[in-house]
Every structure is written in structure tokens, then in C-alpha cells.
Amino acid sequence: MDKERNTVVALVGCGYWGPNLIRNFSSLDKAVVKWACDRSEDRLAHMQRLYPYLDTTTEIDQALSDPEVDAVAIATPVGLHYRLGMQCLDAGKHLFIEKPMAISSQECRELIERAEEKERTLMVGHTFIYTSAVRRIKEIVRSGDLGDVLYISSRRLNLGLFQKDINVAWDLAPHDISIILYLYDQIPETVNCQGKAHMAKGIEDVTNMTLNFDGGGYATIMSSWLDPNKIREMTIVGSKRMLVYNDIEPREKIKIYDARVERPPHYDTFAEFQYSYHYGDIYSPHLNQTEPLRAECDHFINCIRTGERPETSGYEGLQVVRILEAASESLRNEGAAVPYSEAITAVIRA
Numbered sequence: 578m579d580k581e582r583n584t585v586v587a588l589v590g591c592g593y594w595g596p597n598l599i600r601n602f603s604s605l606d607k608a609v610v611k612w613a614c615d616r617s618e619d620r621l622a623h624m625q626r627l628y629p630y631l632d633t634t635t636e637i638d639q640a641l642s643d644p645e646v647d648a649v650a651i652a653t654p655v656g657l658h659y660r661l662g663m664q665c666l667d668a669g670k671h672l673f674i675e676k677p678m679a680i681s682s683q684e685c686r687e688l689i690e691r692a693e694e695k696e697r698t699l700m701v702g703h704t705f706i707y708t709s710a711v712r713r714i715k716e717i718v719r720s721g722d723l724g725d726v727l728y729i730s731s732r733r734l735n736l737g738l739f740q741k742d743i744n745v746a747w748d749l750a751p752h753d754i755s756i757i758l759y760l761y762d763q764i765p766e767t768v769n770c771q772g773k774a775h776m777a778k779g780i781e782d783v784t785n786m787t788l789n790f791d792g793g794g795y796a797t798i799m800s801s802w803l804d805p806n807k808i809r810e811m812t813i814v815g816s817k818r819m820l821v822y823n824d825i826e827p828r829e830k831i832k833i834y835d836a837r838v839e840r841p842p843h844y845d846t847f848a849e850f851q852y853s854y855h856y857g858d859i860y861s862p863h864l865n866q867t868e869p870l871r872a873e874c875d876h877f878i879n880c881i882r883t884g885e886r887p888e889t890s891g892y893e894g895l896q897v898v899r900i901l902e903a904a905s906e907s908l909r910n911e912g913a914a915v916p917y918s919e920a921i922t923a924v925i926r927a
């Protein structure tokens with residue numbers, strides 16, 4: 578593409594999340610948002626009040642037929658991601674899709690294939706990968722400061738917002754899964770999930786998922802729309818130190834605890850056996866205060882302009898959806914372990 582001119586973006590889906598994407602794409606030097614598309618005239622009127630220069634439409638085709646449009650960002654309900662995404666790729670546009678990428682791994686694979694055929698950039702909105710906190714945690718884990726990562730536990734809870742088409746795991750856990758895969762740098766071997774649907778038949782509003790990794794890695798994810806408190810907390814337990822990431826904290830989001838448990842190297846009798854508990858200092862590293870969504874939008878635009886593969890490409894989107902599918906299968910089988918299919922692994926590593 579012509580690198581001298583701004584990348585022109587159309588935004589599809591202007592509900593709760595879409596306006597955040599419009600704001601962030603608009604704040605970039607090399608991008609301009611030209612179109613806002615939504616089925617709701619009220620939402621479009623609201624967008625035009627905020628950004629009077631926007632062209633608006635209820636029909637995605639109108640934005641897609643504009644030859645000036647280079648890229649489309651989709652922030653509609655998940656069930657529409659595949660159909661709208663395919664339309665965008667077929668129209669030759671680069672594509673950003675919100676998480677979760679689609680409602681099945683089959684849909685994700687078709688989107689990946691179509692993007693490759695058309696030589697278009699495909700990126701998925703795994704926003705947390707672009708936060709300074711998660712970047713810093715990755716550096717800390719990689720440096721060996723925590724020792725071996727023994728397990729990760731994550732909780733993402735609040736009251737609502739209830740979704741009609743997907744359960745709470747599909748709604749909230751994509752964030753935790755994407756962070757956990759990024760930190761472990763591995764795909765799980767098996768997935769277990771249990772949950773309950775209290776408010777709407779068949780749509781779980783509380784779930785507990787576990788991911789088991791080759792080599793002993795283990796992660797748990799609790800997701801809920803039925804909790805009085807907003808909690809976004811991840812604990813990474815290492816053999817040397819432990820780290821707590823609290824995304825609600827405005828300043829000290831990461832705390833590293835110099836805490837561990839040691840087993841005695843040798844003992845002859847049970848009476849001699851004693852764990853030793855080590856409690857040391859707590860340290861909170863400084864983090865840059867950059868808006869993750871801005872970094873995410875900037876990365877998408879840069880990938881379009883350079884042809885580089887996004888850090889959260891369709892392949893990462895597919896991995897998350899495959900885990901959600903395995904979790905759904907496990908939910909139907911009372912929490913039984915479901916293997917992460919070999920066939921899908923082959924696609925990802927291709």
C-alpha cells in the first residue's frame with residue numbers, strides 16, 4: 578500500500594466496545610476512520626455526534642464498496658464475526674476482529690485461509706497482550722526471576738454484563754486464555770471446564786476452566802457474571818517467587834512476592850520432615866501508562882503497512898477459540914478432560 582497516505586479504516590459494530598476502537602484508531606498518526614457501520618440508527622447518530630466527519634451506514638456493503646477503505650474493524654456480537662469478516666476479506670480489506678475471533682475453530686480456519694489467499698492482514702483483538710503489565714510479566718517470567726512457573730490462576734468476575742448468545746467463558750475467558758498462552762508459550766494438552774447456568778437456561782454464568790500443559794504447566798480460570806465485585810486478578814506461582822497481577826489497581830498492578838515453600842532435601846523420619854516457608858519483601862515494578870487499545874490499533878496499522886504478521890493474528894485467535902470449544906465439550910461432559918486436537922495443532926504450527 579501507499580505508505581505516504583493514511584490507512585483508512587471502517588468500524589463495524591458501534592455498541593459498547595466499538596466506540597473505543599474508533600477513538601483509538603482516530604488518535605493514530607497513520608490512520609483515519611472514515612466509516613461507522615451499525616444496524617442501529619441510534620448508535621450511528623451517537624457516533625456522528627462524537628465524530629461529525631464520519632460517514633455512517635447500516636449496511637456494511639456500502640463501506641466495503643468504498644475503494645478508499647483499506648481495513649475494517651469488527652466489534653459486533655461474536656456470531657456475526659465470521660460472516661462479516663469473510664465479506665471484508667472478499668472485498669480485499671485488511672481485517673481486525675474482536676475477541677473471540679468466531680464461534681468455532683472451523684470458522685477461524687476459514688478466515689485464516691481466506692486472509693492468506695487474499696494476502697490481507699488478519700488480527701484478533703486480544704487486548705491484554707498489548708498492556709504494559711502483561712508485557713512486563715512476560716519479561717519477568719522469561720528472566721527466570723520467579724523460578725519455574727508452577728501454576729497460574731486467574732479470576733475475572735463481575736455483575737453482568739449478561740450476553741444472550743455466548744456463555745461467560747466465551748465472553749470473559751478469551752482474555753485470560755490469551756495471556757496464559759502468551760506466558761507459557763505453549764498450547765495446552767487438555768482442557769477441563771465445569772459451570773452453572775443460573776439466570777438463562779443453557780448459558781453458563783459461572784465457569785471454572787483448567788488448562789493442562791505438557792511438562793506439568795497448569796492454569797485455572799474462573800469466569801463469572803454473578804459476583805458483587807469486579808475482579809481481574811491473575812496469580813503466577815513460581816518455584817522462587819510469586820507474582821500477583823491485579824488489573825483493577827490503578828498504579829501497582831503487579832506485585833512480586835519473595836515467597837516460597839521449600840522441602841527439606843533429606844530426612845530420615847517423618848518427625849524430621851518440615852516444610853520451610855519463606856516470606857520476604859514485596860516489590861511492585863514501574864509500568865508505563867500507555868493505553869493498551871491504542872497500542873493494539875497501532876500494531877494493526879503497522880502490520881498492514883509493513884506486511885508483518887500481527888502478534889495476535891488469526892492463528893492466536895484460533896488457539897483461543899479451540900480452547901473455548903474444548904471447554905464447551907468438557908462442560909457438556911461434566912468437566913471431563915478434552916484433548917486439544919492434534920489436527921488443530923498441526924494447522925497452527927504450519
Ligand SMILES: NC(=O)c1ccc[n+]([C@@H]2O[C@H](COP(=O)([O-])OP(=O)(O)OC[C@H]3O[C@@H](n4cnc5c(N)ncnc54)[C@H](O)[C@@H]3O)[C@@H](O)[C@H]2O)c1
Nearest residue numbers: 590591592593594595614615616617652653654675676704
Ligand atoms: N477487547 C476487549 O477488551 C473487549 C471488550 C468488550 C467487548 N469486546 C468484544 O467486542 C465485540 C462487541 O461487543 P459489545 O459488548 O460492544 O457488543 P454490543 O452488543 O454492545 O455491540 C454490538 C453492536 O453491533 C451492532 N450490530 C449487530 N449486527 C450488526 C450488523 N450486521 N452490522 C453492523 N452492526 C451490527 C449492534 O447494533 C451493536 O451496536 C464482541 O466480540 C466482544 O467480545 C472486546
